[in-house]
């Protein structure tokens with residue numbers, strides 16, 4: 562990975578932080594995205610001086626677009642984009658842009674960040690887009706009439722829907738990128754001992770989450786699929802697939818439904834366009 566430029570979101574903790582560390586050791590120029598300056602500083606302290614960082618709250622589309630612009634100003638190329646930041650929320654929350662938090666962070670951020678950097682990835686080909694999904698996608702469905710779950714919100718429903726959207730997005734992206742030299746694949750890292758969900762759901766939910774996740778695999782083990790998709794030369798031309806740390810696995814049939822993928826793509830484009838207009842009203 563020497564001299565490869567890798568942009569990785571959610572790189573201040575868990576799987577993203579460990580992937581950043583491993584990629585840095587392999588010689589990559591790692592650019593972290595995080596939202597917490599103190600955690601960014603601490604992450605950078607564990608990496609070589611090559612590593613850089615961008616601060617952005619990825620639940621907000623305006624911040625996602627700004628992060629992409631900052632990256633462009635920083636680097637003329639992008640060899641690997643790892644969309645990894647994600648969380649589950651015990652109570653339904655809405656971002657300051659008015660979007661349900663899980664949908665905004667776990668899906669729309671991946672969609673817009675990738676879209677904003679796609680020309681750079683193509684110009685840097687061979688390049689890769691890695692999409693961190695979950696086995697939770699097998700339990701998911703897209704609630705087409707109410708993706709933001711105004712009615713009947715549960716963390717599981719919102720999380721598994723967003724993780725299904727991740728797989729569908731990766732597959733639709735791979736189709737669009739065919740022949741470009743840029744691959745797009747999705748992954749389930751495993752049930753990994755990270756802090757996911759621990760801070761956002763109140764102290765009691767956080768404690769329960771920690772106890773449950775204590776049974777998970779180590780973060781090193783949980784980073785295996787991410788690292789493989791980002792670096793394995795054998796996967797240089799593999800695209801539009803779903804992987805776990807044990808290898809390729811068939812995704813949920815609903816995730817493979819091309820019509821549904823395209824419907825999701827159009828829905829996501831609609832969100833991105835609406836939130837862009839909201840951010841920059843026509844009068845400006």
Ligand SMILES: NC(=O)c1ccc[n+]([C@@H]2O[C@H](COP(=O)([O-])OP(=O)(O)OC[C@H]3O[C@@H](n4cnc5c(N)ncnc54)[C@H](OP(=O)(O)O)[C@@H]3O)[C@@H](O)[C@H]2O)c1
Nearest residue numbers: 571573574575576618619620646647695752753755756757
């Ligand atoms: N752990 C598992 O068992 C498991 C299983 C399946 C899939 N996954 C997926 O793996 C990915 C990484 O999860 P993890 O387990 O490593 O979780 P984690 O330890 O909680 O790390 C999540 C990362 O995302 C960042 N993040 C969260 N909200 C953000 C926001 N609004 N803006 C910018 N960054 C934000 C966090 O930043 P802070 O450091 O500021 O919190 C952190 O760096 C997620 O997509 C998750 O769905 C995890």
